[in-house]
Amino acid sequence: MGLRILVAGAGGREHAIVWKLGQSDRVDELICAPGNAGIAAIAECVAISPMDLDALVRLATERRVDLVVVGPEDPLAAGLADRLAAAGIPVAGHSAAATRIESSKAWAKEMMAAAGIPTARAIAVTDRAHGRRAIEEIGQGGPVVVKADGLAAGKGVTVAADRSAADAALGAIMEDRVFGEAGATVVIEEFLDGPEVSILALTDGDAVRVLAPARDHKRAFDGDIGPNTGGMGVFSPTRIVNDALLATIRESILAPAVREMAGRGAPLRGVLFAGLLLTPGGPKVIEFNARFGDPETQVVLPTLTGDLADLLLGVATGTLATAPEPAHDGHAVGVVLASAGYPGPYPTGFPIDGLDDVGGDNVLVFHAGTTRANDGTVVTSGGRVLTVVGRGPDLKTAHDRAYAAAESITFAGRWFRTDIAHRELG
Numbered sequence: 541m542g543l544r545i546l547v548a549g550a551g552g553r554e555h556a557i558v559w560k561l562g563q564s565d566r567v568d569e570l571i572c573a574p575g576n577a578g579i580a581a582i583a584e585c586v587a588i589s590p591m592d593l594d595a596l597v598r599l600a601t602e603r604r605v606d607l608v609v610v611g612p613e614d615p616l617a618a619g620l621a622d623r624l625a626a627a628g629i630p631v632a633g634h635s636a637a638a639t640r641i642e643s644s645k646a647w648a649k650e651m652m653a654a655a656g657i658p659t660a661r662a663i664a665v666t667d668r669a670h671g672r673r674a675i676e677e678i679g680q681g682g683p684v685v686v687k688a689d690g691l692a693a694g695k696g697v698t699v700a701a702d703r704s705a706a707d708a709a710l711g712a713i714m715e716d717r718v719f720g721e722a723g724a725t726v727v728i729e730e731f732l733d734g735p736e737v738s739i740l741a742l743t744d745g746d747a748v749r750v751l752a753p754a755r756d757h758k759r760a761f762d763g764d765i766g767p768n769t770g771g772m773g774v775f776s777p778t779r780i781v782n783d784a785l786l787a788t789i790r791e792s793i794l795a796p797a798v799r800e801m802a803g804r805g806a807p808l809r810g811v812l813f814a815g816l817l818l819t820p821g822g823p824k825v826i827e828f829n830a831r832f833g834d835p836e837t838q839v840v841l842p843t844l845t846g847d848l849a850d851l852l853l854g855v856a857t858g859t860l861a862t863a864p865e866p867a868h869d870g871h872a873v874g875v876v877l878a879s880a881g882y883p884g885p886y887p888t889g890f891p892i893d894g895l896d897d898v899g900g901d902n903v904l905v906f907h908a909g910t911t912r913a914n915d916g917t918v919v920t921s922g923g924r925v926l927t928v929v930g931r932g933p934d935l936k937t938a939h940d941r942a943y944a945a946a947e948s949i950t951f952a953g954r955w956f957r958t959d960i961a962h963r964e965l966g
């Protein structure tokens with residue numbers, strides 16, 4: 541009578557989702573497609589890509605799963621949730637139409653304007669001359685942000701210091717098409733200053749449940765310098781988002797987005813992830829994402845005390861209003877162990893030592909770029925290899941546990957930032 545759940549994806553985020561679902565008394569069977577070496581220890585992994593929609597719908601149907609949870613955004617944008625819904629399979633993941641909240645930044649901007657959601661001023665352009673005028677109008681020679689409209693694997697945004705840097709980014713995106721068709725439209729955006737926070741919420745198109753806020757470290761190196769990455773570390777909760785601010789975020793940002801999308805016939809049914817900048821004038825939306833954040837999920841789910849399966853079934857079946865508000869306990873800090881060279885080109889295939897010795901309830905190791913070699917050893921297979929998470933009653937304890945574990949896991953070339961969570965320690 542227990543639940544059988546299929547999770548689509550292969551990263552640290554999916555490992556955390558599968559791990560948390562595995563804690564539920566209601567869950568009997570967990571399947572992951574395609575998963576990784578870490579997920580394989582706690583779920584059945586099936587070698588199907590999240591972008592192979594036909595094969596995934598077939599797998600979900602044949603295995604009669606009670607719920608599909610979709611990790612990454614690409615399959616959602618390609619219509620995976622629509623296909624599953626058409627086959628009668630409950631899915632926590634948005635339709636392709638609703639995923640436009642992430643897959644088109646210009647569309648999302650227009651939606652936010654219509655809903656009265658506070659966000660950076662922006663102009664969407666489709667030719668270079670118009671783009672240059674927008675850079676002048678919004679940036680006035682100073683900093684301005686240039687964004688490819690479509691999905692660009694987190695690489696489509698340039699925070700430009702001045703008009704010439706902005707124009708160079710515009711040319712690369714629009715004329716050189718470095719992100720392909722994702723750059724046919726470009727959003728020129730006002731530069732906002734302030735700390736950045738990530739808010740993960742769940743919605744079934746009507747009810748909203750908000751998870752603990754998190755702060756990501758996007759830059760490669762200590763001191764927040766160097767190139768942007770997929771995220772080098774993260775912690776949750778954050779003292780810069782108190783209950784009053786969270787209530788404001790819910791009322792002025794999350795609820796209006798959910799209402800506006802439903803009103804447009806594209807109700808949200810999955811994760812609503814708001815990337816926010818906390819400005820002196822209040823929180824403003826940098827972007828919405830249509831799925832769990834990576835690495836935020838790796839620290840938000842470990843402090844969640846309730847049942848994730850209940851919440852996600854509520855999302856999938858339109859009954860989220862009956863689920864209690866999520867409660868969290870303690871703090872979590874996540875440190876990403878990366879391959880030499882990341883975020884540029886990097887070698888892979890190195891054995892990872894120390895994985896079996898990190899013990900205790902308060903350390904969790906979520907795999908991202910790992911695979912099992914023929915001889916059974918776990919080897920590196922990606923740029924971000926592991927997210928090592930420490931939990932504790934306070935941020936310092938969580939931090940110390942994460943770093944002790946990070947030190948003890950080694951592979952050729954492994955490196956990590958040494959200042960994760962320092963912005964709120966001491």
Ligand SMILES: Nc1ncnc2c1ncn2[C@@H]1O[C@H](COP(=O)(O)OP(=O)(O)O)[C@@H](O)[C@H]1O
Nearest residue numbers: 660685694695696697729730731732815826827
């Ligand atoms: N208007 C803005 N002002 C200041 N920084 C910004 C602005 N927009 C984006 N950024 C920075 O660029 C990063 C990436 O932008 P985002 O819109 O989240 O795109 P994506 O995650 O798709 O690459 C943000 O996390 C933020 O640090």
Ligand SMILES: [Mg+2]
Nearest residue numbers: 694815826827
């Ligand atoms: Mg982002």
